[in-house]
Amino acid sequence: MSDERAAANARTRNRGIPDATVARLPIYLRALHTLADAGQRTVSSEELATVAGVNSAKLRKDLSHLGSYGTRGVGYDVAVLVDTISQALGLTQRWAVALVGVGNLGHALAGYAGFASRGFRIAALLDADPDRVGERLHGMVVRHIDELPAVVAEGSVSIGVIATPANAAQDVCDRLVAVGVTSILNFAPCVLSVPDNVDVRKVDLSIELQILSFHESRKAALTSLPSALSDDGEDEYDEAVGP
Amino acid sequence: MSDERAAANARTRNRGIPDATVARLPIYLRALHTLADAGQRTVSSEELATVAGVNSAKLRKDLSHLGSYGTRGVGYDVAVLVDTISQALGLTQRWAVALVGVGNLGHALAGYAGFASRGFRIAALLDADPDRVGERLHGMVVRHIDELPAVVAEGSVSIGVIATPANAAQDVCDRLVAVGVTSILNFAPCVLSVPDNVDVRKVDLSIELQILSFHESRKAALTSLPSALSDDGEDEYDEAVGP
DNA sequence: AGCCGCTTGTGAACGTTCGCACAAAGTCAA
DNA sequence: TTGACTTTGTGCGAACGTTCACAAGCGGCT
Structure with missing residues (x-):
């Protein structure tokens, strides 16, 4: 207990x-x-x-x-x-990454220099769309998601990146987990459920914008007030509590 | 007190x-x-x-x-x-966003459905590369970064998205601030310095992967040990409260 | 009407993170 | 060697965030 x-x-x-x-x-x-x-x-x-x-x-x-x-x-x-x-950080080894979903975002990720420069190797590009399978992209060929087990076996992949639409993400996630991937970076705008031993990190572009929106509208509200604060917009990091 | x-x-x-x-x-x-x-x-x-x-x-x-x-x-x-x-969150108004940098990532962002669906309108695509200026992209024409003041004046842009290489990011950031943008979403892998009244949020794809790398190597170290932990690493979101 | 079961809203305890301030430990010059 | 100066490493209190646990409030059933 x-x-x-x-x-x-x-x-x-x-x-x-x-x-x-x-x-x-x-x-x-x-x-x-x-x-x-x-x-x-x-x-x-x-x-x-x-x-x-x-x-x-x-x-x-x-x-x-x-x-x-x-x-x-x-x-x-x-x-x-x-x-x-x-x-x-464990960056002394080169991690093999499987990138699933080769849409707009997937294309960008496949070409992102920041991965290689930090010891990450994209071991495979995968997609469920037969029209995209076979496409060449940054020196790699897009393979079908059904080949995932083979891909993992070939390159000892332990990190997966999901760049699919939200409705496909959980299925892809389950497949990744099934073949032994234990770390997942999720770009799809949804919450993934995984076993306890799997780590998921989420990157959501629109969430970041919405957080900016919050601060932006608060700033707008403040400037519309005549003299709410003194000389500066300093308002959230400091509360004027006397020592 | x-x-x-x-x-x-x-x-x-x-x-x-x-x-x-x-x-x-x-x-x-x-x-x-x-x-x-x-x-x-x-x-x-x-x-x-x-x-x-x-x-x-x-x-x-x-x-x-x-x-x-x-x-x-x-x-x-x-x-x-x-x-x-x-x-x-201030999402009852439609925020106008200027997207600077139309490389791989910029292309993906320009087509990202999650923006429009949450009340964000991409008011302009900008780039410093003359070869990219004039390109049509998702129904918009890429304009030169020098047109930024005009763009902001036209559409009352208050949010900027930076998707340029790191070495251009601070310059673009300064230009955005100069024309009155007060919220910035930065995809470039660098730290931006801005005045106090400007909010910056950073999205860094490789940082997320490095954090996963840390946990992954941690897990690898654990499984190589015979019996460090018991059966489980009960972690997150689940209440083990008895009925 | 009165009771029962369900769900919210929140007080209180706990854990984590932050930043100041300073002793400990080093370099450098003479 | 000694002393002045610089910078690290850390103890500590405050701020922040999370979770538990439960009283208060509401709807529905009898």
């Missing part, structure tokens, strides 16, 4: 690295690559934090979670940090 | 919807549309929560923030809830 608590603890403790930190590591990694390309050898938490757009204390705490030690008085060695973060 | 409660109340009651809630409202909205299309008139928090993939208590608390009242013993009126959430 009390295992719920234990499970939650185990998750947090075992994993060691907090989710919020994991979500930021790729940002640091990109910033570090930029710095490395510019020839910079070491970087302070302050500088890296500025480039990455975060607070420097947060950055240092994040890095402390993965045991990477900088040098006090100097900063972090860029190359070492790149290695450490890559290791933590 | 004792105003803590009062301050929290004021913020909550006023219009201060927590960010985490705002981020979920679009999900509820989509689920509600699905239910409405299926002809359902009312919905309980339990049912809606299941469809949306969240905890029902969280759903109720979220909804309570926007003052929408359900009926105890019955649930929420689907139509009323759609209206209330749409209102809260």
